[in-house]
Amino acid sequence: MLKEIKSEIYHLLHPKLTFLLTSIDKNGKPNVMTCAWATPVSDEPPIVIVCVSKEHHTTKLIRQTKEFVINIPTKKLLPAIWICGKSSGRDTDKFTKAKLEIINGKKVKAPLIKNCIGYIECRLWKAVDAGECYAFFGKVLSASVDDRYFKKGQWTEKSEIPLHLAGSKIVYFK
Numbered sequence: 001m002l003k004e005i006k007s008e009i010y011h012l013l014h015p016k017l018t019f020l021l022t023s024i025d026k027n028g029k030p031n032v033m034t035c036a037w038a039t040p041v042s043d044e045p046p047i048v049i050v051c052v053s054k055e056h057h058t059t060k061l062i063r064q065t066k067e068f069v070i071n072i073p074t075k076k077l078l079p080a081i082w083i084c085g086k087s088s089g090r091d092t093d094k095f096t097k098a099k100l101e102i103i104n105g106k107k108v109k110a111p112l113i114k115n116c117i118g119y120i121e122c123r124l125w126k127a128v129d130a131g132e133c134y135a136f137f138g139k140v141l142s143a144s145v146d147d148r149y150f151k152k153g154q155w156t157e158k159s160e161i162p163l164h165l166a167g168s169k170i171v172y173f174k
């Protein structure tokens with residue numbers, strides 16, 4: 001039987017790939033948050049959108065320095081996914097708290113997170129006011145992937161990338 005729902009409509013679009021979104025402030029201090037609301041919107045030129053609450057520290061940083069990085073983790077980074085999704089860079093150094101090591105990006109100053117298996121470095125193109133979030137459109141400047149887990153243009157079962165279902169439930173691509 002079909003039942004009309006009034007809340008959590010967005011969960012109809014889950015599970016969603018869950019990643020670590022890095023950004024940097026104007027003084028060079030980086031931040032990282034867990035993010036699931038994202039999508040590609042154009043292949044040529046490559047453009048992606050990440051949706052970030054207006055209240056998050058990440059929003060301030062992306063608006064300040066106009067760049068961000070999508071870091072795609074595996075199951076092994078699950079503790080970091082929760083730490084970076086439950087505390088704010090406003091008052092917490094999440095890299096230390098989640099024991100994350102950073103590496104330099106190719107095109108942006110925002111850092112890449114070591115041991116992730118895919119990276120998309122973006123320059124902010126447009127920020128659209130979308131209710132509680134900004135939809136940040138990013139022009140892709142560079143993308144790289146660990147080819148043990150991504151073959152012929154697609155993730156393999158081996159990748160075990162985390163997919164957020166709802167609340168505290170993460171499932172894995174298998």
Ligand SMILES: Cc1cc2nc3c(=O)[nH]c(=O)nc-3n(C[C@H](O)[C@H](O)[C@H](O)COP(=O)(O)O)c2cc1C
Nearest residue numbers: 033034035036037052053056057058085087088089
């Ligand atoms: C699995 C998961 C997915 C999340 N997805 C999003 C998201 O898509 N957009 C968003 O604004 N916040 C999302 N969050 C919440 C932020 O990660 C969280 O509020 C974080 O503390 C913000 O950090 P910041 O203040 O350092 O930017 C998610 C959290 C979790 C645990």
